[in-house]
Amino acid sequence: xxxxxIRDLHVTVDKQPILRGISLDVNRGELVAIxxxxxSGKSTLAATLLGxxxxxxxxxxxxxxxxxxxxxxxxxxxKLGLFLSFQxxxxxxxxxxxNFLRTAVGAVTGTHPDxxxxxxxxxxxxxxxxIDPAFASRALNxxxxxxxxxxxxxxxxLMLKPKLAIxxxxxxxxxxDSVKIVAEGVQRLVSPAFGALVITHYQRLLDYLTPHTxxxxxxxxxxxxxxxxxxxxxxxxGYDWLKPPPPx
Ligand SMILES: Nc1ncnc2c1ncn2[C@@H]1O[C@H](COP(=O)(O)OP(=O)(O)O)[C@@H](O)[C@H]1O
Ligand SMILES: [Mg+2]
Numbered sequence: 001x002x003x004x005x006i007r008d009l010h011v012t013v014d015k016q017p018i019l020r021g022i023s024l025d026v027n028r029g030e031l032v033a034i035x036x037x038x039x040s041g042k043s044t045l046a047a048t049l050l051g052x053x054x055x056x057x058x059x060x061x062x063x064x065x066x067x068x069x070x071x072x073x074x075x076x077x078x079k080l081g082l083f084l085s086f087q088x089x090x091x092x093x094x095x096x097x098x099n100f101l102r103t104a105v106g107a108v109t110g111t112h113p114d115x116x117x118x119x120x121x122x123x124x125x126x127x128x129x130x131i132d133p134a135f136a137s138r139a140l141n142x143x144x145x146x147x148x149x150x151x152x153x154x155x156x157x158l159m160l161k162p163k164l165a166i167x168x169x170x171x172x173x174x175x176x177d178s179v180k181i182v183a184e185g186v187q188r189l190v191s192p193a194f195g196a197l198v199i200t201h202y203q204r205l206l207d208y209l210t211p212h213t214x215x216x217x218x219x220x221x222x223x224x225x226x227x228x229x230x231x232x233x234x235x236x237x238g239y240d241w242l243k244p245p246p247p248x
Contacts, residue, residue: 003195005024009021010057013054018055019044024197030190030213034197034200035231040217040219042168051072097138121159122159140152147173158189169200187208210228219244
């Protein structure tokens with residue numbers, strides 16, 4: 001049994017069918033990529049894995065570490081070790097990045113991280129991502145650029161040490177150098193204790209990540225799966241060759 005199993009998932013948003021039979025396995029130690037044109041349902045899948053209330057599962061099942069999480073609340077998923085990007089997108093006035101991260105780690109692990117040790121680890125982690133140490137004192141998301149929001153997200157990932165991460169368009173709004181740092185940060189994490197499902201529209205993120213499998217989603221279904229060579233094929237030919245022919 002895979003760590004994360006998605007089986008024949010059908011999802012509607014506002015009664016519109018968006019995911020139409022998605023099955024996928026992701027294990028710790030693996031980096032699994034999902035690519036596809038805009039509007040194909042990639043973010044809807046991420047929202048479904050997050051347990052977003054805006055989506056309706058009409059069929060299928062999601063299990064994580066053998067537990068049925070299809071209808072489990074988002075915070076309980078996080079406690080099981082699932083990390084979902086965009087977990088805390090709102091600006092929280094007066095809360096610094098570092099306090100936010102310490103609270104998030106405390107909430108997920110059910111402990112109160114020691115402030116001194118936490119800040120030492122945070123400083124080290126920020127240095128590894130080449131983030132200015134002053135960033136830790138900034139108020140969370142207040143006036144953050146797209147890139148700074150992504151930096152917070154990746155910091156959160158590195159500090160939370162989840163078992164499995166779902167990363168949706170983690171490269172959007174980042175310049176080329178930042179994409180490289182973020183991608184290398186994720187790649188470095190992959191180990192027998194950590195796996196990631198990386199969702200991206202563009203291939204540039206995959207310039208620095210080596211996925212075990214690449215799955216192409218079009219119109220709410222996977223139309224092709226393969227190895228990293230698929231990324232190069234899409235870079236060259238786009239997605240049109242993978243689109244099913246229109247019905248007669
Ligand atoms: N909140 C929503 N209400 C209605 N339709 C939505 C909503 N969110 C997404 N959709 C539709 O679902 C489809 C898939 O969108 P999305 O999952 O964001 O695709 P992707 O991430 O692959 O670009 C699109 O046709 C989009 O218009
Ligand atoms: Mg999307």
